[in-house]
Amino acid sequence: MLRYGLRRAASMLVSLAVASVVIFCAIEVVPGDPAQYMLGLNASPDTVAALRAELGLDQQPVTRYMSWITGMLRGDFGISYTYRTPVAQMVADRLWISLPLALYALILSTAIAFPVGIMAAARRGSVVDMGVIGATQLGIAVPNFWFAMILVVIFAINLGWFSAGGFPGWEGGLLAGIKALTLPAIALALPQASILARVMRSALIDTLGEDFVRTARAKGLSRRQVLWRHALRNALIPVLTIIGLQFSFLLAGAIIIENVFYLPGLGRLVFQAIAARDLIVVESVVMLLVFAVILVTFLVDLAYAWVDPRLRGAR
């Protein structure tokens, strides 16, 4: 188990290193000089040179890459080109909206998908099953930001249960914060829950056709008992894969959904930064999100080992 965990951790570090190089190189090829851009066309060459030195832009790319990486490891993400404030602080403030939103949606999606998928598989071919197939087929087809708009029209504008957007800040209380994130989380979660419920259903149906299920039935277990005691855990393996993949979709989705609800999260930060050519902010946010995705992949790998004893021993 420990060896497996270490191997996965090593592979995660390699992925992170390569990802950071890719991101750095992508930003590196941007035409134009950020210092020039920040100071405007009328700046004197001396001022530009001074700013370049201050930002470290006069150094070799390898040196800059190393200082970017070591800086990030220390929590120093550099200074924003446009706001002239530490990027770390800006990102941290925004992260506390985007990350809880993605996690909230992930929990919702799982909480909806599991019972629905299990119910459909247990009553395969029934009216319930057909209903689930139809509803999830529709759920997958709905773009989450459009669904978000509809939720706003119904629950915020017409019913007035939620505010149409904005975020009171966590200092306004946990509950108020969660309430502000509820509509966006639902909008994000339902399409993903549709996918997950379908995966859960088909994984369970596949597992219920396995030989060991027949063995368990021959022991005298009922269909229901077999499903809960034997099939579910086996079906979890493909489901975990999808949950892992969904996190990156939810994170990306959160960035888009923030625009519907005017949430001051990473999404709004990064789009403003693109508009203002504040590349260091773009670079940091992208790196942070990639880090989150890779970390979740690693956690899913660990969860596999928890579910599947075959992974613990051998590799």
Place this chain on the structure above:
Amino acid sequence: MSLLRVRGLTVAIHGTPILREVSLDVAPGRILGVIGESGSGKSMTALSVMRLLPSGAEVSGTVRLDGQVLTDFSERRMRAVRGAQVGMVFQEPMTALNPLQTIGDQVSETLRLHDGLSPRLARARAREVLDRVGLPDPEFPLGRYPHELSGGQRQRVVIAMAIARRPKLLIADEPTTALDVTTQAQILALIRRLVDEDGMGAILITHDLAVVSGVADDVAIMRAGEVVEAGPTAEVFAHMRHPYTRALFDASGHHPDRPPHEGDVPLLQVEGAVRRYPGRRLGLWGRAAPKVAVDGVSFNLRHGENLGLVGESGCGKSTLTRAILGLEPLQGGRIALDGAPIVAGAVSVAARARLQVVFQDPYGSFNPRHRVARLVTEPFHLLDRPPTGPARDIAVAEALEAVGLQASDARKHIHEFSGGQRQRIAIARALIIKPSLIVLDEAVSALDVQVRAQILDLLADLTERYRLSYLFISHDLHVVRRITDRVLVMKEGRIVEEGPTEAVFANPTHAYTRSLLAATPVLPTRAAG
């Protein structure tokens, strides 16, 4: 008095008749062997008793267990019967256990379910049961997972689950078909012992007459959903009243006519062949010791000779076969066909053209998207100027006719043929470029006995007509005995015994050969008439 009494059992699934008026009796302390070829309905009979038929099944007739009419039971009452009064063992031990649960949990589940034992007590009982089926304590703790056990050991776990509650009836559906002969003998002995000790009745379903003749007290022979003959084993085998029984018996022991082989010119030479696989990785740098699959094997195969290669799974015969086919590199030694070296990735076209292969699986051996003509002519790729147009059609027709098919079959798709016909097509594909040597890799193992007998005849006939040599690889000693001139016995990567087939079978010199032969079930010699 019979324990299980099946009367007029008729089953149809979605309207397709599966069983017709099946009647069977099982007495306590006795084993009923149910024999049949694939599709004879023998497994469906077992599932009907357990009431575990697939959905869409319509059942009529009665199944009585110890006076209870199971066919009238509700699903709820039936659940109390399954596992408690009737235990079942399946064919495929590799997939019959839940891979995510320990064997202790899986065995104790039966006990907790029916007796409501506390987890601790159930585990203690599970321990006793595992001891009883030959998985004793220190080596096989309850915390083992299925993937840590061999096929035979897993089958013992499945048996433990089936007998944990001391059921009245044990149903074993092809319990040893997926196992090696020595393991098969152990599992059959275990079932016999449990039946004798507990006085339970048992149904042993198999396609293998020899297996049944060794352990079953009674037999029932099934064909196309019907029982054609039943009775005490010795009696049925002595009289064989039904022609089908006789046909099955003849096919099982069928010995094709072959003239003895003469001549001593080597065709295939294997000298000191070694194939090692790197050991599995330990940590980031370490590696386990390499695994030696083939460990210094040498032998010659002569022109026109049928050479057998036998051994149990994992003995290295598959690896050796692949090396001979030039698919697997060697770390030592050499292989040559008529002097031309065979080295993986660098086999000359001429050598390739003289060496063909027929595999085990008649279903996986062909690209499902191509027609027979294209499938059969694949080896033409090896000719400098492959025949085209009418010449190609003639070659295809000749090859198909040589294996007993028709020229018109060339236009069909592979899914239109039965397993035996497919194996004929596989032989036609090997034959079409007139090779010197055909490697038959378990080529008849997946076939029913009657089809197998026909294919063996065909092979014997082709040797003569085309001056072919065969390297016949099999785990089945009987088949090897019937078709080969000489035999090699392989164990743990080495050839442990080699000699003329009859001599080796009559007087095995190596202890391993002796144990293999002893474990192999034998057909009773047929009574006259």
Place this chain on the structure above:
Amino acid sequence: MRALVLGGLLAAVFVAAAAVSFVWTPGDVTAVDIANRLQPPGGSYPLGTDHFGRDLVSMVMVGARVSIAVALVAVGIGMGLGVPLGLAAAATRGSWLDEVIMRGNDLVFAFPALLIAILITAVFGPSALNAIIAIGIFNVPVFARVTRGAALSLWTREFILAARVAGKGRIRISVEHILPNVANLLIVQGTIQFSLGILAEAGLSYVGLGAQPPTPSWGRMLAEAQTMISFAPHLALVPGLSIVLMVLGLNLMGDGLRDLLDPRVRKARA
């Protein structure tokens, strides 16, 4: 079969609308007509008009063009690169090449299409081409994985061994035997990625990383509708439903195709 026909019809309606829009649309999607702005559906404007007075039927038709083009080209990129990579990885299973391809796949998986789009936009500025590249890159590992997985199990089949014994090389076997046998799977996956591409394109153009004005696109129509949603909900409903119906059609088609082409399902039914 019903799913295939229904899904095919739905998708065909939008493909036809997109095709027709090249030669004819009911109204001009670039002309501003303030007199007829924000008309509700009905009358001479079956789906109403937007805040510039543009006919929504025409907007949806031209928008379909962008969506379909982006998603289709992205599937092409994904297949064109992913399938050969998957075939190569399977043919050289366990080698350094396989390892490099699979690690590369994992790496790309760590970049959701949106992040790729953000990076590209940061560098080159927003355009429909960005959306194509971002979604296309995202598709590559999907196709590579599907191809490799299916090819690996084929490589152990005996008909492949037979072809190897017949002296055929890895490349030839991959093209002659493996590819035709994974084609069905790729068609199904292609349909799924096509529908995901439509959704992704809508998302990207909604946040301004896709097609730029004045080209109409479904995502940007939604972005523009957002501020007017309380008094002109049809502006959001029309493009939104277009996306839903198009994606639904493609998904139904994918499911139908899988049932039709999967030999396991086919055998079970026979």
